Amino acid sequence: MPTKIFSELMSKPWMEPIIPFTALVALVLYFGAVVPNYFSFANISTLLRQFAELGFVALAVGLTLISGGVDLSVGSIFALVDLTVLVCLNIYQLPLWLSIAAGIAVGAALGGVNGFFIGFMKTRPFLTTLVTLIIYRALFNMLSLHYSADLSSAFVFNETWDWAGSGFLFGMPVNAVLLLVTGLVGHVLLSRSKFGWRVVAVGASRKAARHAGISYSWVLFYTYIVAGAIAAVGAIFYASRLNSIGSTTGVGLEITALAAVVTGGVSLSGGRGTVGSMMIGTGVVFLLVNNLTSLGVSAPFVASLLGFILLLAVGLDVKWAKNRHKAIEKTYVNPVVLELGPLPDTSPGTASPLSQNDVLRSAEALCIDRIEGPEDIVIDSRDWIYAGTRQGWIVRSAPPYDEVEIFARIGGRPLGLAMDAEENIYVCVAGMGLYMVAPDGTTSRLADRTNRSLFTLIDNSRLRLTDDLDIAPDGKVYFSEATYRFEMHEWMFDSLEGRASGRVCCYDPKTGKTTTVLGGLHFANGICVAHDGQSVFVAETWACRVKRLWIKGPKAGQAEILLDNLPGQPDNINRASDGTYWLALCAMRSPANDLSLKHPGFRLRMVKNLPKDEWLFQGSNHGCVLRFDENGQILESMWDAEGVSHPQVTSMREHKGYLYLGGLENNRIGRIPLPWADKSWTSLKSYWRRPEDKAAPTPQILAAE
């Protein structure tokens, strides 16, 4: 259990800055205990004001890091903007807003120079900004020499300017409030806007971004302009606080800012980092530098400490990026105990309805070697067979079922199928969701998400392994999601976990909304609406049982166990012509595998130590179809116990006196005659023969594909 929580937490993006965040809290507590009056209003507001100045610069550096580069010239830009604003305000006596605008413009322009070289000339960000760092600094030195005499004498009193430097807004220093606002806007921009996504994409892989159609030159150009402008805002507040110029203004600022954001977890290799993590890192570095200096630690020592932190953060960053998903991978699979009842006896030649026979073995093979993995099949009013295949297609075949043609290309892995009164095919596509294919072959998406469970750490709103479905008389589609923890190709992990991560969802065509109606199922698989439309049967594959969920009547919303302790793992369920139901067993239970379900540690070590092909599995090489009634009585069984022609039967559909068989991994559709069956009965008529049902509402389409 702890490893499950650990792995789920680790997969959360907001867990990335957990280490710097802990460090930040620890530092605040430590200095609070050591420094007298640390938590006084005066001290905190002073700290916040200085923190905000660094914060802006850190944002600028962080942004360039995410874009895959770095801006080392921020310190020099900071100094030049500082000078610009003060000169505009005090010497040329320009209005305040114009001076500020001039400052930001200078910042943006200087950033633009960086961006031009990096984006369009394709120079390396590190060298480019190192060069501009020197040039801008030289420029600053020349200009400040020129203006210093005038600046020291000139002084214009401006109330707003003073307020910006020392005033409060909502009880906080003005610049801290503005930093907060900038941070929030920046966060939204970076994580939710097209520009932000492009910056991240370019940072993660310039080549891939270009292949995706992103003009990275412009993206980088804008990134450095924005970075310059943000750094300029910090410089303006600095100017308003000190109102003077010094030769060391902004010297070494880039290193502090860089250390800050890298400590926060912004990756030096680009494409990874959030505004929140930048601010946490800035907090750590700021508190260390500021408080250690005020505690009397020598400046060179603090500087070397800063370098050490930077080194540590860079090292951790590399290790973290490399090992995080490995840690998740190693701890994600968490088997639990799943105890099944004693194996039912199925030996051949007994009077038991479960007694083994060879009925399925001699099934007529349709579409043999022309179809790959028909997990489920539906048959329309013209007797055409439709099936989903492993290539992500819906294929169809007309009598006499020799040839197969592609009807629709959906993608994903189409599994369960159902047909409505208009002969639209509803299909559960693993990895994609609930889809509909119209009789003309056009495909539309009906649902790809449901409401999120309240008490799970992982966001399970996105549908992952949608499995089977059926349509109720009112047009609502009940469908199963086998597990929300794994993808289709990882189903065996879910089998080894033995957890109840499956659920039944309901798509309402009137509103287009999907809601979860039943959770906590062990691999929710086959779904079938009862003949009277009052309940839905749900197969729980790993638990080897079938549940009945009432959707109408006094017990609506309740679920009860109908079939328990089956000899194998149940898959799809479908209606039979005599008012009973067909149930496919996709795998048989073996004593050794049942035993392993009682030993979660054994399964975990098996997953870790053995390759997938060597794992112990349930017996998928045998075919079995059962028929049961609404009282939970098993009436008969049909077998291909040696799996000669139908290993792993995953579905079956009765149609005009025949039973058609599908298999997830088979190369054919099987057909066996049912001598007792009603020769005119079809599944389609069974669902939609009544005229009022014809008026089932047209599904509301979320998005046309």
Added chain:
Amino acid sequence: MFQFLSKWFRPEAESLPPPMLDGPWSANDRLEAAKTIAALQDMDCICVCGDRLYVSAGNRLSWLDGERLVTVADFSGVVSALAAGPDGVVVAAIEGHELVRLDARGAEIARAAEPSNCITALACDASGSVYFTQGSQACRADEWYQDLMRLGETGSVGVWPSGAQPRFIRRGMRYANGVALAADGKLLVSEAWAHRVLRIDPATGAAETVLENLAGYPGRLEPASGGGFWLAVFALRTLLVDFVLSEPAFRTEMIETIDPLYWVRPALSSGSSYLEPLQGGAIVKLGIRKAWSPPRSYGLVCRLSDSLVPLESFHSRVGGSHHGITSALDHGGRLLAVSKGAGKLLEVEASA
């Protein structure tokens, strides 16, 4: 270092995974394509004595007359091993009884005083001394899987000199399962659960490993006519079985609660029931079961050179039926092999 650590934490774990079937061990279908010359349930061991090919199956000893099996003798226990001695004498090990020397009509000549149990293979030298391997002291030869899954270490090699009483040469072996005499007078003994062949000095019992980390569990050894030996490998190792051997809790409960037919273990034949455990790679896809998927049962005979270097091998792979080879020798230019899993005597044209 890591091996040391893993030994420390999981002392039962196998240190080396089974090797790939490669080089002289490369898979083929020569054994699967072999002609069946006789079929009898539980056929186990063959030996050539004079012109006759003797076959043991269950309690019965027979000889092959053309395509017909003629009964020589019926015993009160399972015949667990055979060997041809000098002068037309056949030596047989009877489960729960003694080693016996028989003449060509099946009449008993001599009997060892000590009762024998789980004698897995016999070999005679020119003086009439009988060398024998005993798989285990705890179980019968046809319940060898009990010894494997219980990590048996009670196997031994012994000798029954003509006219004297049997004595042991080496004890504490992990299922001694085959013996042959080398030209230098030393014994070659296959140790099944240790997946190796040892060369043992019959006088001192000192052993050296000559063939190790085999891909399967070695069985009987027979001298080949052109020099060298035939090694019957009755099943292949799988990572899963090796893993289960290192899992005491699971293994113990399996032994206690599950029918041995359905244990996670190697078998002489497989696929008859869905109750047998299945490994992921063996799932039938699009009607095909991969021949290279993890085998529960397998057919394999290997020819070794004089210096015990594997030269060539004969296979019946996953999906085939000629599995569980317990005995192999060449006779008249043909390789004869007993597939105990299929209950068949097979004939392969041995390549030059």
